[in-house]
Amino acid sequence: MTAVEVQLAAVDISDEGVEQSGNAVADEAALKKAEANRKKREAKKAKKMAAKGTTAAGDETAEEASPTDGTPKGRWDRGLLPGGRAERRSTGQNRGMGVFAKEAIAKGEVVAAAPPALSVIFEPAAQIVCSFCFDQLPLKDMTSEHVVSLKTSEGSFGVVLDDMIPKGAEQPVAVVTRITTTSANRGIVRVGDRFVAVRGTPIGGGHVAAVTLLKAALEAGASEVEVTVARPAALRCHGCDRVAVCERCAGEGRMQWHNAECAVFQQLPEAATKGRDTSTLRMLLRHKVTTHPSVGEWCATKEPAELLGSLQANPCDVPPAQLDALSKMTGNSLATTLNIIGQIRTNACQIIRGNAKVGCALSVLMGWHNHDCSPNAASVIGPSGEVSISALKDIAEGDEVTISYVDVRDECATRKKTLMQHYGFECKCARCTEELRQELKQRMKEANSYRAGQRR
Ligand SMILES: [Zn+2]
Ligand SMILES: [Zn+2]
Ligand SMILES: [Zn+2]
Incomplete structure (x- = not known):
């Protein structure tokens, strides 16, 4: 034998x-x-x-199928953030859902962390950044x-x-x-x-x-x-030429997982892929493959991609013909396609490696946290490739955990404009309220002194 x-x-x-x-x-x-x-x-x-x-x-199907017990997914479904330190529940006001600390979290500590629901490495970096953990890869065949x-x-x-x-x-x-x-x-x-x-x-x-x-x-x-x-030290896919994985991810079977999305990618019309920026297309494709029962998530502890649908999608105008083509090519419904493109255009967080924007990610964790212009937490894509929410201040048990969707150094009017344009809401956080009050006070003072000047 x-x-x-x-x-x-x-x-x-x-x-x-x-x-x-x-x-x-x-x-x-x-x-x-x-x-x-x-x-x-x-x-x-x-x-x-x-x-x-x-x-x-x-049986390769069994090998590729992800989580065995479904427990992490079950926890997400119940609104429990990974690590169990915070949960998603109703704010009890008319602000919908929010994330709340289940225990005291000290400044600098991690509230929750998980690999993002969806991500893509842009073409120029596809050979030098791991497609799964975003590690920088050696250029040479080491x-x-x-x-x-x-x-x-x-x-x-x-x-x-x-x-x-x-x-x-x-x-x-x-x-x-x-x-x-x-x-x-x-x-x-x-x-x-x-x-x-x-x-x-x-x-x-x-x-x-x-x-x-x-x-x-x-x-x-x-x-x-x-x-x-x-x-x-790295494996590079010669099927699509757009995915590379680091040694660790290769050891965890990520390249085998990629084969499923690669097979679909390679069936796309050449006009859609050859010499083009395919990052939106690949992100949509990854969504389809990840939520397809025969493939599933590439890791059991990551954010479940299907929860992205529960996040607010921001309005975006995609030409109907383009939307239709993207939906057909990737097998996602029109609604899902529009939702994901909306999130990519406004919610996506950048993956920065070596001072360059090498890719972008859509995160359930980030989407679950409400915005505040004076947030008590911040989100980053850390060196391990996880979206990490960490405390900027001491957070007490029961406190809402907030992050900022905009640059907190911007002035009130700029922040409000960005939030309205990109996220479609008017910020009424404590800082905005206070800054607005101060501004009104200042204006009234000016008006009064003007009137006083006129009376003289
Ligand atoms: Zn990796
Ligand atoms: Zn490939
Ligand atoms: Zn605000």
């Missing part, structure tokens, strides 16, 4: 895995088609492997060497190898393109790892050479085989 499964198609490493379908439109049908194509490939592979006497790969101990389960390593030629090299190397759900080596090897040596013997070739050495070790009676791997 051959212990190592071999596959040739994998979107994350080579670009052979996805069928190009000219100008297909990525609606529900396209997603289904992508899924069907994937199944077809799986079946073909299984048949091929069966013919070779190898075992078929595991790897670090690790020695791992590969285990077998029922005679199989459950690791799928393929050939790749690293940048600047001439010889192919064996690269891990997939790890099956039943593999004993999940967490030991990662997708993207390149096999360098088996038990200290250099492989000196691609997956065929690697398999030969692994088989020899098994035939010699080994239950574990020491393999030296070169682990890349």
Whole structure:
């Protein structure tokens, strides 16, 4: 029995895995088609492997589906913020819902943090910023060497190898393109790892050479085989050329998650993607894939994308033809498409790395907090890629937690104008009320002295 499964198609490493379908439109049908194509490939592979006497790969759908117990999602649904220090509930006034501290939170402490519901890295930074945690990536094809101990389960390593030629090299190397759900080596090897040596013997070739050495070790009676791997510091998707993931995110299976959205992206008409800024399109696509039952969220603790729909969308005018095209291409309804575009245009928070705007994100946490021109908390996208709400002042239990949607250094009239234009409300916070009162007082004083001057 051959212990190592071999596959040739994998979107994350080579670009052979996805069928190009000219100008297909990525609606529900396209997603289904992508899924069907994937199944077809799986079946073909299984048949091929069966013919070779190898075992078929595991169920990838189960592998890609996110949260198992649904608990974090359940907590969000109940309005409990991650970490449990604050909750969303009615303000009890006519200001709708707000976030309230469930315990005292000291100045500087984190109120809540989670990766944002939706995000996108703009084209110019797509190769140098991780698409999931926004870490800056090394430009070069850097790897670090690790020695791992590969285990077998029922005679199989459950690791799928393929050939790749690293940048600047001439010889192919064996690269891990997939790890099956039943593999004993999940967490030991990662997708993207390149096999360098088996038990200290250099492989000196691609997956065929690697398999030969692994088989020899098994035939010699080994239950574990020491393999030296070169682990890349970043994986770049050659399917869409717009997504890269850091080593840590790769280890957590994010590139495998990306394959689902990449498959749909690659079916979009060339006119919509080639040489264009596709950030809005990709954000809409990510929304569709994330809320699609066959794929789901890429991580269980992130903000659930479907909650974005519960946030107030700001009015925006998108030409009907453009709206219609975006809705059809991404498979989101017209209402959802308009809602998300509205949020991107006004609510999106910038992802800044190395002093540059590299992308933007839509956050449920930020949207849940009400605005105040003298807020007791602030929101940032921290170095870990999470949206983090942190206390600017000591917050008492039961206090409402507020953030500012505008630059608090702006003067009252400017703040009010921005809030009305972008968020459609008139700010009546304590600071605005006080500043307005002072201004009126000043004006009355001026008017009085003017009248007094006239009487003289
Ligand atoms: Zn990352
Ligand atoms: Zn891709
Ligand atoms: Zn105000």
